[in-house]
Amino acid sequence: MAYCVRCGVQLAGGSKRCPLCDTPVLLPDGFIEEIERPLFSKPLERAQKGGLSKARKGILELMIALGVVAFISVGLALGLSGHRDIVLIPLVAIVVSLVSLSYVLMGRQTYVAQSTVHLTLSAVLLIVIDGTLGRISWSLIATFSIALFWVLWVIPFMKHPELSLPRKLATSMAAVLFYLGGLNRVLDGKFTWFVPIALPLWSFTVTATVVLLTSFAARRGRTVTITELVLSTLFIVFLALTGLDLLQNHYRNGAWALRWSAPLLIGAAVLLVVLLAYVLSLRVRRYFTSSRTPR
Amino acid sequence: MLKIETRVPEGFIALDNSALIYPPTEAAFNANTFRISIDLKEAIEPERLKQAFRDLLKRCPYVNVTMKKGFFWYYLTPNPKDPIIHPEGSYPAGRFLFRENNGYLIRVLHASHRIALECFHALSDGIGVLELLKLLVERYLASGGREVSFQGDLSFDEPAQAWESSDPFQTLYDPRLSGYPSYPRAYHYKGSGSYDERVKVISARMKSSDLKGAAKLHDLTIGQYLGAVFIHSLQELQLKEGRKMRRRKPIRISVPMNLRRLFDLKTMRNFTLFAVVGIEPNRGYYSFEEIARHVRLQTALAQDKKALLSQIRRNVAGEHALALRFVPTMLKNPFFKLLSDHLGDQQYSGVISNLGHVALPGLLEELVERMDFHLSPGLLNKVVLSVIGYKDEVVLNFSSFFTTDTELERIYCERLIHDHVPVHIASNRGGL
Numbered sequence: 001m002a003y004c005v006r007c008g009v010q011l012a013g014g015s016k017r018c019p020l021c022d023t024p025v026l027l028p029d030g031f032i033e034e035i036e037r038p039l040f041s042k043p044l045e046r047a048q049k050g051g052l053s054k055a056r057k058g059i060l061e062l063m064i065a066l067g068v069v070a071f072i073s074v075g076l077a078l079g080l081s082g083h084r085d086i087v088l089i090p091l092v093a094i095v096v097s098l099v100s101l102s103y104v105l106m107g108r109q110t111y112v113a114q115s116t117v118h119l120t121l122s123a124v125l126l127i128v129i130d131g132t133l134g135r136i137s138w139s140l141i142a143t144f145s146i147a148l149f150w151v152l153w154v155i156p157f158m159k160h161p162e163l164s165l166p167r168k169l170a171t172s173m174a175a176v177l178f179y180l181g182g183l184n185r186v187l188d189g190k191f192t193w194f195v196p197i198a199l200p201l202w203s204f205t206v207t208a209t210v211v212l213l214t215s216f217a218a219r220r221g222r223t224v225t226i227t228e229l230v231l232s233t234l235f236i237v238f239l240a241l242t243g244l245d246l247l248q249n250h251y252r253n254g255a256w257a258l259r260w261s262a263p264l265l266i267g268a269a270v271l272l273v274v275l276l277a278y279v280l281s282l283r284v285r286r287y288f289t290s291s292r293t294p295r
Numbered sequence: 296m297l298k299i300e301t302r303v304p305e306g307f308i309a310l311d312n313s314a315l316i317y318p319p320t321e322a323a324f325n326a327n328t329f330r331i332s333i334d335l336k337e338a339i340e341p342e343r344l345k346q347a348f349r350d351l352l353k354r355c356p357y358v359n360v361t362m363k364k365g366f367f368w369y370y371l372t373p374n375p376k377d378p379i380i381h382p383e384g385s386y387p388a389g390r391f392l393f394r395e396n397n398g399y400l401i402r403v404l405h406a407s408h409r410i411a412l413e414c415f416h417a418l419s420d421g422i423g424v425l426e427l428l429k430l431l432v433e434r435y436l437a438s439g440g441r442e443v444s445f446q447g448d449l450s451f452d453e454p455a456q457a458w459e460s461s462d463p464f465q466t467l468y469d470p471r472l473s474g475y476p477s478y479p480r481a482y483h484y485k486g487s488g489s490y491d492e493r494v495k496v497i498s499a500r501m502k503s504s505d506l507k508g509a510a511k512l513h514d515l516t517i518g519q520y521l522g523a524v525f526i527h528s529l530q531e532l533q534l535k536e537g538r539k540m541r542r543r544k545p546i547r548i549s550v551p552m553n554l555r556r557l558f559d560l561k562t563m564r565n566f567t568l569f570a571v572v573g574i575e576p577n578r579g580y581y582s583f584e585e586i587a588r589h590v591r592l593q594t595a596l597a598q599d600k601k602a603l604l605s606q607i608r609r610n611v612a613g614e615h616a617l618a619l620r621f622v623p624t625m626l627k628n629p630f631f632k633l634l635s636d637h638l639g640d641q642q643y644s645g646v647i648s649n650l651g652h653v654a655l656p657g658l659l660e661e662l663v664e665r666m667d668f669h670l671s672p673g674l675l676n677k678v679v680l681s682v683i684g685y686k687d688e689v690v691l692n693f694s695s696f697f698t699t700d701t702e703l704e705r706i707y708c709e710r711l712i713h714d715h716v717p718v719h720i721a722s723n724r725g726g727l
Contacts (some may be wrong), residue, residue: 004720007705008712009499012721019497019722020705039498039723041406042385 001034002027012036060105067098085132092128096121115154119146137186144182151175173206197247204243208236231275238268308360308371312464312611313565314417316639318362318369319624319631321415323390323492324696326671329421329681330387331428331650332404332411334664339405340439345380347434348403351427352378354451357460357563358427361398362417364624369417374398380405386494386723387669388694391415403431408664410435416565421650421668422553423563432659446654448561463560467604468611475602475609478571478642482544483675484532484703490677490696496669497704499691500719501711503652506689509714513587517689518649521682522548522572523590527583528706529644530576540577547573549643550594557598568606570597571643583710640675652684665690672696678703 002011002025004018014035017024027033071094078087103109103117123143130139152175156168180202184194212232216224245261258265310318317327352359361374376397383406391413396402400418404411410432414424429445436443437451444450449459503517510520529546549569555561572593574581581589596602613619613634619627650668668683669692677696682689693704701724708718 001719007709007720009708010717010719012719015721019720019724020701020708022701036721037408039496039721040385040387041383041409044385044493044495044723044725 012039056105060102063101063105064098067094070094088132089129092125096125112154112157112159116150119150119154122146140186141183144179144186148175148179173202173209177202193251196251197244200247201240201243205236205240208239212236227275227279231272231279234268234271234275238265306372307365308357308373308460309462310369310371310417311462311562311564311566312607312614313420313567315368315614316631316635317415317417318364319628320635321391322674324672324674326388326390327416328388328391328413328671329416329424329648330404330411330413330667330669331421331424331683332387332409332667332669333428333432334409334666335662336408336664337662338407339410341380341382341405343438344403344405344410344431344435345378347431347438348378348380350434350451351431354430354455355427355449355459355563356455358399358401358418360400360418362393362400362415366623367621367627368624371400371418378403382406383409383411386496387411387667388413388494388671390492390671401427411667419563420553420565420567421551421648422555422567423565425650425653426563441658443656443658445656445659449563458561459563461560461562462564463554463558463562463566464607464611466560467558467607468615469604469608470612470615472605472608474612475606477638478545478547480544480641481547481573481644482529482533482576483644484529484678486677486697486700486702488697488699490698490700492696494669494671495695495697495722495724497693497695497701497720497722497724498667499693499704499708499711500665500721501689501691501716503684503687503689505716506711509711509716512714513584515587515591517684518550518651518682519590519594520587521649521680521691522550522594522647523583523586524707524710525645525647525680526572526574526586526590527581527710528703530574530581530586531706532702533576534580540579543576545573545575545577545644547571547643548645548647549639550597551646551648552597552603554603557600557603568603569643570594572597573643636675640673643676645676646670646673646679647682648680649682650684655685660686667692669694680707 001013002015003009004011004021004023004025006021006023007018009018009020011018011025013033015025071091074090074094075087078084078090100118100121103114109117123146126139126142126146127136130136152172155163155171158168177199180198181191181194184191184198242258242261242265245258246256249259250256321327356373357371359374360371361376363370363372374397376399378399379395379397380403381396383404391400391402393400393415400415401424402413404413410428412424412428412431419427426447426449429447430449430451433443433445434451506517506520510517513520513523515523525548526546529548533543533546549571551567552570554566554568560566570593572590574586574589619630622630648668648670653666655663663685665688666683666685667690668681670679670681672679672694674696679694681692681694683692684690691707693707695701695704708720711718
């Protein structure tokens with residue numbers, strides 16, 4: 001009987017490889033080994049790919065058959081009744097729903113795969129509807145929104161080894177910038193509010209978030225408390241809102257003044273003071289109650 | 296005090312307390328089954344085996360049952376159908392297809408030299424099924440003119456006793472006791488590559504004397520030593536993942552404990568609780584000696600009767616709670632699934648079930664080639680370990696859902712080799 005040169009275990013007679021480490025078994029020329037009875041009566045059959053059960057297969061076939069019938073009848077009905085200009089809309093809708101439902105029925109797909117397929121199908125359907133009814137306009141905004149949703153809610157769940165957390169965060173932030181820029185171009189045909197309002201606000205939020213996260217990451221031996229996290233998030237959100245009000249007012253009226261954000265800022269300041277007092281009181285209490293070794 | 300009278304339909308056999316969780320949580324990746332098999336040196340005759348199985352069902356009416364989904368609970372009811380025996384497939388302890396088994400919760404399998412019993416956990420636990428296997432083998436050999444008698448509680452000469460179908464959990468339930476705490480989420484090895492629902496087995500066979508020697512070196516019993524090696528292997532895997540020390544989740548293994556001996560009560564149904572034994576790797580790396588010390592102390596504490604009774608109180612109180620009793624099964628099922636994860640799989644990183652040493656009667660010493668015990672893995676703990684001993688051998692069967700990943704098994708066996716325990720490996724992974 002052979003031994004695995006890597007693991008040191010004795011292998012069942014007739015083994016070609018070590019089941020533990022996959023190291024091949026090399027026997028001297030002419031050495032005949034007694035073959036042991038296998039562990040089970042039958043060899044392990046191949047895994048079923050996709051895991052499509054009989055019931056699912058039946059439902060899928062029925063659905064495709066119904067889809068084809070619906071496709072032909074709707075196509076013929078609209079074509080013969082003189083509505084050829086809009087025939088594409090129901091036909092594409094039928095195809096999209098068929099593909100979408102079939103994909104769900106195929107089973108065992110991950111959230112990432114499912115959401116990617118369904119979001120792409122929705123975007124295609126919206127563009128087709130918009131394009132059929134006239135020129136492509138509102139569907140672009142919808143497509144941008146779908147793309148943004150994908151970046152913000154699907155990419156974070158991807159398990160690609162090169163997609164580290166900082167990269168995912170950077171992609172999300174870049175996507176928000178592109179979305180705002182794209183929205184501005186589609187709505188106004190050129191960059192109007194994007195450069196004076198969206199860009200500085202985005203830059204401030206990104207810089208503040210990066211500074212905050214870096215300072216948290218640089219801490220050693222101490223975890224970040226929830227109070228600190230809430231405090232800093234509120235700080236960034238209130239400052240960004242104030243900035244939005246300020247920039248919006250300047251863009252519209254040419255004046256650097258606060259409008260709706262003034263009471264918000266006062267409220268935020270009060271909240272900030274309360275939370276700071278809470279953090280401070282904790283520290284003071286800890287200072288007086290912690291035991292110190294006498295000198 | 297308000298007393299609610301319940302009407303029990305004809306043929307209704309309530310599931311025992313620990314069996315309640317198994318039917319609602321049964322799924323492709325949570326089969327809740329196990330297999331015990333015995334390999335003889337002679338060829339098996341299927342017809343004789345089928346007759347022996349029929350006799351077994353007649354002798355043990357609590358096995359001659361099928362499971363039904365009632366409005367409030369799953370329940371057992373006598374099964375009038377003829378039993379079927381099946382040829383062995385390519386892997387053990389897979390999902391139980393009740394319909395293909397005429398509704399029985401126990402399956403008899405045969406291979407050229409093997410008799411195996413595969414059981415859905417709602418019917419009985421490992422100890423109970425081992426008794427049934429002994430009875431089946433006795434009956435099978437008797438039909439060939441050889442009288443063999445295993446050491447055990449059951450005998451073909453006596454009719455079924457009341458204790459055989461009793462639920463000791465109800466006897467031990469004391470509502471005055473306090474509940475039992477649950478543990479936070481434990482580490483789970485995610486593995487590399489894909490997984491599928493076929494159960495891949497790596498079977499490690501070794502001399503029990505070698506194993507005893509290695510265990511004695513660390514002042515442990517064989518069961519404790521095997522548990523310590525499991526924890527050690529999981530720690531090595533967690534270490535490889537490169538997580539920061541303070542973020543490392545606790546490593547705990549679940550060790551089913553046979554309560555029959557502890558409480559001096561007998562039953563053929565489930566009567567097992569789980570000892571949860573582990574380490575806290577966020578406090579640093581544990582040497583094998585440290586792991587051994589933790590395992591030794593924690594297994595001793597786990598057998599504390601008061602703690603066990605408190606655990607029983609928690610489990611049975613749920614069954615007795617009015618809010619749960621009168622909720623329809625359909626609504627109860629998702630709750631049981633959550634409960635099973637929360638109080639079960641999530642709390643531990645691995646399962647090691649040890650049936651112990653099976654004493655063979657004199658005639659069988661020569662006739663038995665090997666014995667095996669296999670558990671079905673789960674979705675969270677994709678590799679589980681089952682142990683059985685016979686003659687001077689111990690067989691460790693690793694059941695896994697992973698298609699190619701065998702890291703846990705490799706580290707485990709390497710540790711045994713390190714402790715001077717020669718290991719013989721066989722597998723259904725296609726190495727042959």
